[in-house]
Amino acid sequence: MVAVSMRIGTRKSTMALAQTEEIARRLRAAALELEVEIVKFETVGDTDQTSKLLKHGGKGGAFVAEIRAAVRSGALHAAMHSLKDMPGNEDTPGLVIGATLARDTPTDALVLRTGVSIEDIRRSRGKGFKVGTNAVRRAAYARRLFPEIEVIHFRGAADTRVRKLDNREMQRLPGGGEVGPADALIMARSGLERVGLANRIAYDFSPREMLPAVGQGIVAVECAAGDWQTRRYLSLIDDPMAHLGCDAEREVLWVLNGHCNSPIAGYSTIDGGQMTLTASVLDEAGGQVIEASRSGPADRPRELGRAVGLELLAKGAAEIIARTRPEP
Incomplete structure (x- = not known):
């Protein structure tokens, strides 16, 4: 058996390491030839624990950007992220989510x-x-x-x-x-x-009281779009239900073009072949909330996410998001 190596990047925090070790355990169990190395990063969001994340471009800039850059450069085969930390309102050329683990409690x-x-x-x-x-x-x-x-x-x-x-x-x-x-x-x-x-x-808090963040409770593994060997290995540990929820909820972020200072929430559930997706946009004071909820075929998550996002826009979500957008 020829050994195959995979380098996975992660933050140094206790939680991030626990998540990445679980990914490594699953990969080793799914492919005995795979040798997984965990590479620890101290991101700018970890070293600066005083500033608001907005200073570093939100959670994406604070916790994701440095590890993503290492994947793009080829220094890493993959990167572990908490899905809720990954920006959904911007394109990520050259990268794909190769696997999502089964969703933990999202509340x-x-x-x-x-x-x-x-x-x-x-x-x-x-x-x-x-x-x-x-x-x-x-x-x-x-x-x-x-x-x-x-x-x-x-x-x-x-x-x-x-x-x-x-x-x-x-x-x-x-x-x-x-x-x-x-x-x-x-x-x-x-x-x-x-x-x-x-x-x-x-x-x-129930989802009715406090709707979860988009992707909350989902661990995602990102890799280069053209790295088909890594994508094949990651597919072995991918949870299809979590991946469907990931696609639906992140489509809402894409449609809304939100930013790191936008109070946006989104949560999906699947029952049989049907997915129900609820999303909301709030002002920072919590005085105004716009919500939309729809159901549709679970195997068409992006269409459902797009429909919910467009409904939020029709109800005035863009104005709330504009008010929370930081001045240039």
């Missing part, structure tokens, strides 16, 4: 510091409480659910954020100064599960 969760309960926050409508998040979508939904809550800028790897919450640490602000400490965090349930902190979840 968001609330993590509380000791002495705080969800009932306390609900009763007060959030008044007097600080909730930490870096996601504009989560911030907008939090303001809808708890109108008087104070949302504070809060960044870091999943385990780091929980540690800062427990230690009541202040969070440095991009322009200087500090904010905090946080009373609660809103985070992806799947991320907390990946780093062994699911026991810290005090409340799970």
